[in-house]
Amino acid sequence: MSKTEKENPVHSLIAGATAGAIEAVVTYPAEFAKTRSQFGGKREPPIDVIKNTIRTQGVSGLYSGCTALMYGNALKAAVRFVSYDHFKHMLADKEGKVSPARSLVAGLGAGITEAIFAVTPSETIKTKLIDDAKSPNPKYRGLLHGTVSIVREEGIRGIYRGLFPVVMRQGANSAVRFTTYTTLKQFVQSTARPGQQLPNTITFGIGAIAGLVTVYTTMPLDVIKTRMQSLAARQQYKNSFHCAYRIFTEEGVLRFWTGTTPRLVRLMLSGGIVFTVYEKLMLVMKKL
Template sequence: MNTQEQEPQNPSSSPKKTIPPYMKAVSGSLGGIVEACCLQPIDVIKTRLQLDRTGTYRGIVHCGTTVSSTEGVRALWKGLTPFATHLTLKYTLRMGSNAVFQSAFKDSQTGKISNHGRLLSGFGAGVLEALTIVTPFEVVKIRLQQQKGLTTALLKYKGPVHCARTIIREEGLRGLWAGAAPTVMRNGTNQAAMFTAKNSFDVVLWKKQEGDGKTLQLWQSMISGFFAGTVGPFCTGPFDVVKTRLMAQNRQGGELKYKGMIHAIRTIYAEEGLFALWKGLLPRLMRIPPGQAIMWAVADQVTGLYERRYLRNAPL
């Protein structure tokens, strides 16, 4: 009788055997470190292209060669410290908060979550990361990246900490949150699409369901992550361009060219044309999908290890 009573409890308890949010956060942070080191040059090129209003750079390759030849190869890794720190914290918060949000939308009996729940969880994670981490770090990163040359004495911003202090002193604390509105829209939309797409690709391509104990191969995670990372840049291009322009503005003295997100979109469209709102799209596509491929390859291995060690072999 006792053994018969214990068996039905196993299926009902199985939905609770999920990867905890803190492990999702750890997996994201490790993935962020690897991604930042690999893809920083593409991010520098993207920023330079988005800030180029005079046609100095004729494309991705020309921009990269120009920067490296005139400023040195190290210039392609400008802003790496805030970028790596920002990615690590961002992915930690993104993966952890998304897991928390998803747990709120999961069916209490089956442990499953609908695509609608995934979209809302991803959007919530994107908004949270945009307001708490992404905006101030990207303001510092962009200010550092737009500076030309490597001679520290000639640069306005000597490094990440000095840059942040200078912005606060000259523009106030809110200067670190310049471009917050388009950043929220960009990240919220991106993460809503990315988490939903990643899960869909895992299911369709590899028959992988979260919590089933199956660990994807590195190349499988990279393919799913790459495809999941392609949708966002097309949808959020204008938000990304506006974000960069707003963050690059110096509030010290004079009048700001762009008054806000909507004003910036209208001004860029009127002065530079519609396609200017998608400036830097190609380097974004060169950075984001490969970045997601790298991040998910690392994150899936970390969560897969946890799943094999603590969930699959957990006593029933």
């Protein structure tokens, strides 16, 4: 693997946060449909979720909880890229090279870091807002009111519901995504475009492939995470393992891949958008 140089943490922070916020807004309807389809009870295909939501609440209904994800995604992406660059540099050998195995470890470290500091709170709030929005009389009036209400009712633990599956999912997500992306990028650069900057289309395509691989390997963790963060989680599940057991025994193994299509759409777009915006902003800031 090629030589790695330490990225400027401030540049990584700005580029990562911007890329994360843009990605969240563009892909949110797919995230909304995925989350709603993963709740327990009657199975509702993602396309029906979108149709029914637009019919009853309008297009704006597809953006319930979007603000929570946008802020959380910006923070998540910032933490992810800064921590990944840090771990990657720390794990480089004496020549400054990072092997695929060490890149995997760096991605795992970045995923765990972002899960603790950014993803779990924002995902929990987003999931509860989406769950609440399907009620005829929603009790949360928006991000701020919802966050304050959750903390008041459940304490700080209320926004850290599902921490374990989130840590597992984000660790796996980042490990798989960064390793796939870095490996494919360096393969293309070394074979087709040695010593050249990759164009946006190729960067987007590599990011999309990384998103595709990530979805199918981590989908069960995503389903467990959504269930553990729903409004009824405290009444239904003792912990993540109990949740997984009930899904498996009561609903079947295929239920772990519920919401794959919208998550696939989102993560393929997200991989392309995030890596493309990040790479271009880093390039601009280096030139400045």
